[in-house]
Amino acid sequence: MPQAIQTNELTRRFGTVTAVHALSLEVRPGEVFGLLGPNGAGKTTTIKMLITLLPPTSGSATVAGYDVATQQRLVRRAIGYVPQLLSSDGTLTARENLAVSARLYHIPGEVRRDRIDDSLAFMGLADVGDNLVRTFSGGMIRRLEIAQAMLHRPEVLFLDEPTVGLDPVARRAVWEHVRRLRDAEGTTILLTTHYMDEAEELCQRVGIMHLGRLVALGTPASLAAEVGPGATLDDVFTHYTGSDLNEGGTYRDVARTRRTARRLG
Amino acid sequence: MTSLERAARPAAWAEPPAVLRFVLDAWTVAEAELQKLAHDPTELLTRAVQPVLWLLVFGEVLARARAIPTGHLDYIDFLAPGVLAQSALFSAIFFGIAVIWERDLGVLHKYLVSPASRLSLVTGKALAGGLRALVQAAVVYVVAALIGVHLQLGIPQILGVAVVLVLGAAGFATFSLVIACLVRTRERFMGIGQVLTMPLFFASSAVYPVALMPTWLQVLARVNPLTYQVDALRSLMVSGGTATFPVPLDAGVLVLALVVLLLIAGRLYPRLAM
Ligand SMILES: Nc1ncnc2c1ncn2[C@@H]1O[C@H](COP(=O)(O)OP(=O)(O)OP(=O)(O)O)[C@@H](O)[C@H]1O
């Protein structure tokens, strides 16, 4: 069976910075895989290469069996993507946002309406479908974006920090929807996160990145066991990246959260 | 679910052929832009204020001064097509800032991960940029009629004006998109936008005939698509308007410029998301 995602020495340099260094990774069909790592670890850069937004400097990768460098259109048809930033268009309604995606994936007119209604209902947005997205809370926007990325029933869904900037209730709601998607659709999901509880809740396996390299790979339980008895995933993270999650965010982190918050207002 | 079923999922419905896909995708993008305008038309309406001022103030004053020889044509009749083209230019030239804004938000990434061709995406953007000009045109026509410009109101002439206007505005919107892809930040874009508009505007026949210009400016005017747009508008919009070139030549230049710019933009657009 082909892997949902397979990378082979995938590398991306920006000038002198090696954002992703010789990453070799496999994600199985139907798996929820978490990519963890501190700011600047290379998580977003990895995703951007896998979703054809960024050409690799060297190495190769396939997604849903298609090569990201030579079969871009086939890759794009097979994937859904929710960016790190809140990407729904605030100046359109939820329904209009969904319609744009449905049409760009050429979902036929008869199916389109039903599917948009279904996905609004699935994400708990049925009542606000005709409201401008600008008026939504961050959690609602995230759910809309996931609905939008799932309209064409992709094989592989990429979620870049799906719950950054959300309050605990909204985070739980997003988790719940991700789990339901995995169970209902069997979608392979690759997500990135800074939150260890999120990884533990959602991911069957996690990879920890640090300075562009994959430094650990396994199930949350096996990684914890390797670090020591009674270790948590937090301890694993600290062990491999040398950074303490509770130190508080970097400038980039804060700037981004602010930016997210501003979008919501 | 077997992997085979999963693999078959994206193709659960037939895809239209490539040419049709191109048209559909471009229209999807353009329509989303138009929906945004429908939700919030204030920007477009405020942009219509400027051409009205040009006609009312600049036009009336210079017409009275008789400072600019425009042959047998009243100056205000000469100016009206120029102001129309100018208003389209001024709003199209800042189109790129919206694209940078979309990049900063992440909306751009959504478009770029879709299977739509990059060329269809920029074509849709360009089309929307072109169609916006029609709203301003409606305002300019009303004001022009009120101040006594001798408008040609036949259906073929009005359609001709619409086509030339959309072509030109789409071209300048694409030009703006290209600049946006090159400068990448809003701050730099604002600076460049200002620097570019004025030469485009003054090195054209928008407010005075090319013949009045010094030679070096005439050369610039000759390679400036705005000159051809104004030239065509002058034939089509006002009665007795005299053009330098035949309208098909003007339109041909505008189409050529648009196509070349779209091809460049299609190449640069994905780089904005990197
Ligand atoms: N377009 C770019 N140009 C130059 N450098 C870049 C670019 N994108 C990323 N980088 C650099 O590559 C490195 C990895 O960045 P990346 O965004 O992939 O990290 P990340 O793990 O997603 O971090 P975060 O948790 O902050 O989102 C960083 O050092 C970053 O500065």
Ligand SMILES: [Mg+2]
């Ligand atoms: Mg990131």
